[in-house]
Amino acid sequence: MALIVQKYGGSSVADTESIKRVARRIIDTKRKGHDVAVVVSAMGDTTDDLIDQALDIDSNPPDREMDMLMTAGERISMSLLAMAIHAAGAHAQSFTGRQAGFLTDARYGAAHIRAVKPQRVKDALAQGDVAIVAGFQGINALGDPTTLGRGGSDTSAVALAVALGADICEIYTDVDGIFTADPRIVPAAKRIPNISYEEILEMSACGSKVLALRCVEYAEHFSMPLHVRSSFSHRPGTLVLPEGVDAGSIPNVQ
Numbered sequence: 266m267a268l269i270v271q272k273y274g275g276s277s278v279a280d281t282e283s284i285k286r287v288a289r290r291i292i293d294t295k296r297k298g299h300d301v302a303v304v305v306s307a308m309g310d311t312t313d314d315l316i317d318q319a320l321d322i323d324s325n326p327p328d329r330e331m332d333m334l335m336t337a338g339e340r341i342s343m344s345l346l347a348m349a350i351h352a353a354g355a356h357a358q359s360f361t362g363r364q365a366g367f368l369t370d371a372r373y374g375a376a377h378i379r380a381v382k383p384q385r386v387k388d389a390l391a392q393g394d395v396a397i398v399a400g401f402q403g404i405n406a407l408g409d410p411t412t413l414g415r416g417g418s419d420t421s422a423v424a425l426a427v428a429l430g431a432d433i434c435e436i437y438t439d440v441d442g443i444f445t446a447d448p449r450i451v452p453a454a455k456r457i458p459n460i461s462y463e464e465i466l467e468m469s470a471c472g473s474k475v476l477a478l479r480c481v482e483y484a485e486h487f488s489m490p491l492h493v494r495s496s497f498s499h500r501p502g503t504l505v506l507p508e509g510v511d512a513g514s515i516p517n518v519q
């Protein structure tokens with residue numbers, strides 16, 4: 266039995282049908298005998314829509330209020346996902362960044378994670394429940410919500426996986442892994458079955474938008490294996506493993 270952290274991006278939870286599909290996938294992983302903690306992003310374009318609404322009201326909104334607003338997106342998806350798991354006959358508890366113990370510095374909109382103390386998440390897992398955590402958010406020393414910068418849920422997932430001592434951090438998106446180029450723009454792009462942390466960082470430096478930079482740096486620093494894959498298929502995706510770790514030792518690849 267392994268401890269698996271699964272991160273579902275906005276494209277995987279874009280509407281309620283997608284949330285039900287993701288719930289079934291989480292339950293399937295649990296039924297294979299694994300403990301599952303989930304990090305979820307806001308549904309579809311929710312974060313962009315919230316920003317548009319804010320700018321419609323105030324062209325220069327206070328940073329604190331922007332983060333208060335933007336953290337709401339993940340709160341919607343996490344609770345709907347917990348309900349979908351409940352409706353499918355299993356147990357889940359959702360947690361905000363604060364409840365999951367994500368402590369950050371004070372930089373609203375671009376906060377850095379200082380520590381993760383996920384006691385509530387551990388307690389939920391010990392009860393046999395799925396723990397669902399709002400990505401992209403934490404709290405500063407004042408107790409106010411902060412966000413980690415766009416795409417920050419990838420970093421939340423890796424940080425949670427490290428804090429829990431997970432065996433693998435699976436990043437679910439809408440394509441079958443990391444490709445040689447954006448497969449939506451370059452149809453001939455090929456999936457890369459295995460890639461190093463350094464190679465992803467090089468791809469990002471060349472402008473490729475695959476994973477949040479900080480997520481890859483964090484994963485490399487703490488030797489956390491990543492599996493980037495699609496939530497729309499069951500095909501293996503792209504494995505990113507620390508040196509010396511055998512792909513055969515990674516759970517839930519098939």
Ligand SMILES: Nc1ncnc2c1ncn2[C@@H]1O[C@H](COP(=O)(O)OP(=O)(O)O)[C@@H](O)[C@H]1O
Nearest residue numbers: 274275276437438439442443444446447449474
């Ligand atoms: N090299 C690449 N490999 C895979 N996907 C890429 C690559 N470069 C850009 N992408 C794009 O990244 C998208 C997934 O990122 P994003 O939309 O942020 O997903 P999510 O909602 O899961 O966070 C894919 O649909 C793909 O178009």
Ligand SMILES: N[C@@H](CC(=O)OP(=O)(O)O)C(=O)O
Nearest residue numbers: 274275306312415416417418
């Ligand atoms: N919802 C946030 C955080 C995030 O990481 O989203 P996604 O995983 O969909 O890129 C954003 O849009 O930036």
